[in-house]
Amino acid sequence: MRIAVASGKGGTGKTLVATSLAISLAEQKKPVQLLDCDVEEPNAHIFLKNKPNAEETVFLPIPQVDYGLCQYCGKCAEVCQFNAIALMKRTLVIFPDVCHSCGGCWHLCPADALKPVAREVGTVEMGQSDPIKLVSGRLKLGTHISPPVVKAVREKEDPASIIIIDGPPGSSCPVMTAVAGTDYCILVTEPTPFGLNDLVLAVEMLRVLGVPCGVVINRDVPGQDIIDRYCEMQGLPVLMRIPLQTQIARAYAKGIPLVESDPTWRAKFLELYQRVAGEVVS
Amino acid sequence: MKELTIISGKGGTGKTSILGAFATLAGKSVICDCDVDAANLHILLQPNIKETHDFYGEKKAEIVPELCTNCGKCEELCQFQAIQQGQINPYACEGCAVCYHVCPAGAVNIKPHLSGQWYISETKWGPMVHAKLGIAQGNSGLLVNMVRKKAREIAREQSLPLIISDGPPGIGCPVISSLAGTDMALIVTEPTVSGIHDLERIVKVAAGFGCVSAVCINKYNLDEYNCRYIEDLAERLQVPVIGRIPYDLTVTEAVLQGIPVTTLGKGDAQGPIQELWQQVGNLLGVR
Ligand code: SF4
Ligand code: SF4
Ligand code: SF4
Ligand code: SF4
Numbered sequence: 001m002r003i004a005v006a007s008g009k010g011g012t013g014k015t016l017v018a019t020s021l022a023i024s025l026a027e028q029k030k031p032v033q034l035l036d037c038d039v040e041e042p043n044a045h046i047f048l049k050n051k052p053n054a055e056e057t058v059f060l061p062i063p064q065v066d067y068g069l070c071q072y073c074g075k076c077a078e079v080c081q082f083n084a085i086a087l088m089k090r091t092l093v094i095f096p097d098v099c100h101s102c103g104g105c106w107h108l109c110p111a112d113a114l115k116p117v118a119r120e121v122g123t124v125e126m127g128q129s130d131p132i133k134l135v136s137g138r139l140k141l142g143t144h145i146s147p148p149v150v151k152a153v154r155e156k157e158d159p160a161s162i163i164i165i166d167g168p169p170g171s172s173c174p175v176m177t178a179v180a181g182t183d184y185c186i187l188v189t190e191p192t193p194f195g196l197n198d199l200v201l202a203v204e205m206l207r208v209l210g211v212p213c214g215v216v217i218n219r220d221v222p223g224q225d226i227i228d229r230y231c232e233m234q235g236l237p238v239l240m241r242i243p244l245q246t247q248i249a250r251a252y253a254k255g256i257p258l259v260e261s262d263p264t265w266r267a268k269f270l271e272l273y274q275r276v277a278g279e280v281v282s
Numbered sequence: 283m284k285e286l287t288i289i290s291g292k293g294g295t296g297k298t299s300i301l302g303a304f305a306t307l308a309g310k311s312v313i314c315d316c317d318v319d320a321a322n323l324h325i326l327l328q329p330n331i332k333e334t335h336d337f338y339g340e341k342k343a344e345i346v347p348e349l350c351t352n353c354g355k356c357e358e359l360c361q362f363q364a365i366q367q368g369q370i371n372p373y374a375c376e377g378c379a380v381c382y383h384v385c386p387a388g389a390v391n392i393k394p395h396l397s398g399q400w401y402i403s404e405t406k407w408g409p410m411v412h413a414k415l416g417i418a419q420g421n422s423g424l425l426v427n428m429v430r431k432k433a434r435e436i437a438r439e440q441s442l443p444l445i446i447s448d449g450p451p452g453i454g455c456p457v458i459s460s461l462a463g464t465d466m467a468l469i470v471t472e473p474t475v476s477g478i479h480d481l482e483r484i485v486k487v488a489a490g491f492g493c494v495s496a497v498c499i500n501k502y503n504l505d506e507y508n509c510r511y512i513e514d515l516a517e518r519l520q521v522p523v524i525g526r527i528p529y530d531l532t533v534t535e536a537v538l539q540g541i542p543v544t545t546l547g548k549g550d551a552q553g554p555i556q557e558l559w560q561q562v563g564n565l566l567g568v569r
Pocket of ligand 4: 386390
């Protein structure tokens with residue numbers, strides 16, 4: 001079972017839901033793996049107090065020129081769709097930040113003067129905060145293209161576990177990489193026009209990807225039913241509500257998972273899991 | 283002409299609410315929403331759309347089935363697994379054109395792809411440039427560039443002294459596009475361990491652009507210990523903390539009403555937001 005936790009916008013409580021769900025399942029002696037795919041700002045390890053015990057570097061290939069072979073024909077610059085390589089007089093300038101590692105230049109260079117070399121774009125950290133296996137990706141500062149790091153985290157998926165994916169915010173490429181191919185996506189939102197606006201975008205994206213989804217309303221206020229009305233219209237289940245309470249916000253601020261600051265939430269998160277599992281089967 | 287961009291590292295820190303308030307305090311300026319993935323500023327400023335433009339930011343490959351000989355060459359060389367059994371998945375295709383160049387049968391076309399729309403609008407507080415990235419489209423950085431370019435053109439045409447931009451969360455490509463060439467980055471954070479954790483990364487990213495940076499702590503009284511921690515951290519990173527805004531439910535009330543919090547005329551956040559704006563003005567040198 002692969003469950004993604006996402007939200008159109010950041011700061012809605014995605015990590016709160018993902019970590020509390022993982023902890024509640026782990027306490028039931030279920031094997032749980034939490035993948036922190038919010039590689040621009042990975043935060044799940046803070047809540048799990050996880051010390052990584054292994055780290056791998058994520059590399060992407062970028063071109064390197066062998067001037068002994070280059071004929072200064074300019075073909076590489078011509079084929080590059082991203083202006084990542086330029087021929088200036090008798091020098092080839094390569095801009096790694098905009099290179100998409102498509103391989104066009106080194107496949108098409110007529111003189112075989114280019115070869116791919118590895119460039120570090122991020123890291124994947126693995127840790128066991130018993131009994132949760134945590135895998136976190138971290139985009140290297142100064143690099144901007146995060147989907148390859150998200151992919152590297154997802155390559156660590158362990159099919160024997162319940163896999164919970166804490167996704168990045170937004171609804172474009174990094175999120176799509178994080179949720180594609182999952183069995184279900186829990187969307188966390190808040191009952192404001194901001195929350196609704198971003199939820200609509202996330203739901204549309206998930207429909208394109210063919211991933212079924214349901215909604216958790218965070219900072220819920222009775223009577224503020226803007227999200228409920230949308231869910232009803234769209235036939236989306238409201239899976240859980242987390243009320244707007246200062247003590248919840250304060251515990252979150254201190255980095256304490258909800259199920260630890262208030263253990264009565266454990267049963268509710270297990271129920272959330274059961275509902276999701278039921279939705280996946282049906 | 284000066285440009286202020288509000289960024290946050292982590293999302294949901296109240297960036298958009300603060301920018302909406304600034305729009306009402308700044309005097310006529312160009313307002314710009316660079317969070318094209320999940321634009322929200324229009325909810326507060328209720329822009330009246332004057333112009334809608336299609337955005338063809340990316341290219342995508344297309345295979346002409348009549349010409350394709352199923353040799354498999356394109357599939358083998360596509361680095362993005364976008365071609366499977368002679369079919370191109372447009373969501374995976376990055377438009378690199380490798381398939382086009384290697385196809386021996388000339389069966390591949392590379393076509394511009396409609397990936398979103400951008401708008402020029404009027405608000406009560408000045409012209410606004412904003413955009414909507416299409417569903418499940420990539421490369422929002424290019425759309426951000428477009429929005430900022432238009433904002434600068436409008437500022438020049440109408441001789442407006444200031445552009446204020448709502449940036450996207452994170453540190454990835456749309457953030458980079460939002461910061462390039464801006465005069466000041468205002469980093470909005472909150473006193474949570476996640477906020478602390480993200481601050482250092484976003485400060486370093488902003489520093490790479492050589493603009494003036496400053497920090498504002500939103501909901502500072504949620505956790506006074508973490509708030510002091512952020513102040514110390516900011517000092518170590520050599521960025522000034524120029525504002526502390528209290529946790530105030532009227533900020534949410536304003537969002538619910540679809541208005542900037544400053545026009546609500548009540549709540550504890552009002553005074554501190556106005557002071558913050560003064561500080562921003564001083565640092566930007568616009569008054
Ligand atoms: S395509 Fe090859 S030979 Fe031509 S300029 Fe580029 S590196 Fe040199
Ligand atoms: S690998 Fe692709 S994107 Fe990078 S320089 Fe070569 S052609 Fe350009
Ligand atoms: S343009 Fe590039 S990414 Fe798209 S299908 Fe062709 S090789 Fe793959
Ligand atoms: S390389 Fe050209 S001919 Fe070969 S499978 Fe691809 S599109 Fe068809």
